Amino acid sequence: MDALSIAAASGMRARMESLDMLANNLANSGAAGFKADREQYNTYMDEGSWGLESNSALPVVETKWTDFSQGTITPTGNSADIALTGNGFLTVTGPNGPLYTRNGNLKLAADGSIQTQEGYTIPRKDGKPIKIDATKPFEITPEGMVRQAGQDVEQLPLANFDNPQQLTKLGNSYFQQADPKTNAAKPALSLQVHQGKLETSNVSAAEAAVRMVSILRQFESMQKALVLAGEMNRRSVEEVAKVTG
Numbered sequence: 001m002d003a004l005s006i007a008a009a010s011g012m013r014a015r016m017e018s019l020d021m022l023a024n025n026l027a028n029s030g031a032a033g034f035k036a037d038r039e040q041y042n043t044y045m046d047e048g049s050w051g052l053e054s055n056s057a058l059p060v061v062e063t064k065w066t067d068f069s070q071g072t073i074t075p076t077g078n079s080a081d082i083a084l085t086g087n088g089f090l091t092v093t094g095p096n097g098p099l100y101t102r103n104g105n106l107k108l109a110a111d112g113s114i115q116t117q118e119g120y121t122i123p124r125k126d127g128k129p130i131k132i133d134a135t136k137p138f139e140i141t142p143e144g145m146v147r148q149a150g151q152d153v154e155q156l157p158l159a160n161f162d163n164p165q166q167l168t169k170l171g172n173s174y175f176q177q178a179d180p181k182t183n184a185a186k187p188a189l190s191l192q193v194h195q196g197k198l199e200t201s202n203v204s205a206a207e208a209a210v211r212m213v214s215i216l217r218q219f220e221s222m223q224k225a226l227v228l229a230g231e232m233n234r235r236s237v238e239e240v241a242k243v244t245g
Contacts, residue, residue, distance in 0.1 A: 009226060015219040021064065022212045025203045033084075033103030033173040034201035036067045036208075068164055071102075071202040073194060080106045080114070082140060083197040084158075088188025089175065091157035092120040093129070098185070100159060102199055103173040108134045114146070118172060123157055130154045140195040160188035 021037045028034040073083045082104035084090065089100035099120065106122070109115050113129040114122045121129035130146060130153065132138050138148040144156035161167065166183045167175040177183060 007225075009222075011222040012219055012226070015215050015222070018215050019212065019219070022208050022215070026205060026208050026212075028173075029201050029203040029205045029208070031103070031173055031201050032105050032198045033071070033101055034203065035069075035102065035169075035173070036201070036203045037064055037169075038067050039064050065165055066167075066169060067202060069202050071199040073197050073199055075197050077196060079138065079196055080108055081196055081198050082106060082156075083194040083199040084191055085194065085199075086188070086191040087164075088158050088160040088191035091123065091159050091185070092116055092174075093123050093127075094120055094174070094176070098123075098177070099170070100167065100175045100177075100185075101173050104198055108132070110134065124154050125157075130156075140193055142192045142194070144191070144193045156193065158188040158191045158193075159185040160191070161185060 018039050021039060025036045068087070070085060073085065082090070084102055084104060089102060090104060092099050092101060101116070103116070105117055107115055107117060109119075112131040112134045114132070115129075116122075124130050132146065132148050132153055136148060138146060138153070140146055140156065144158050146153040146156060161177075161183050163183050164175075166178050168178045170176055177185065
């Protein structure tokens, strides 16, 4: 395969990865606490593994990263909902250990435990679920303290990380520690809690739609380049055949 075809095919593959990422961002633009995925393009210097004569720059998506910028805070009127501002996450008890989220769309179970919509409980310091009297009103302070009848019940487990980019992104706006030894959770000291509100997704649907159109145009241009390269190769073969015939 010639260098033009390889570069065009590599660029098309990179744009397809970007389109998948943008489609996922748009699909979650209405999900509370969702954090957008971003990509960084770069060129990879091939050293002959593609059959090229010399090092050639191939366009690829070098890295994917999560944009943890703040989403908009919107009132819901539901006292079980919380929005977070600042750096950090709410810790919940997942099926296989702790999970971390910015989605504060919570609910009270019949037994008084505070849960996510998926049924994951909010743990106390001893790991047991935080529970309150589900028949009585409660409040959550800006520092994350759950209070009822004028008494402190339990502090919400708010965590932060030195390098949030090392977290593994899961579905439903959850994150998981990829390596607790090198990126251990620590208290989120600057995080503030807003009861009765939710943090919206930080995806700008309009921006994502514009980027999608731009990437589609880039993909079409590279597709045309690939077709042109094929046509040039075909003509080269035909001309050689004429000369040697």
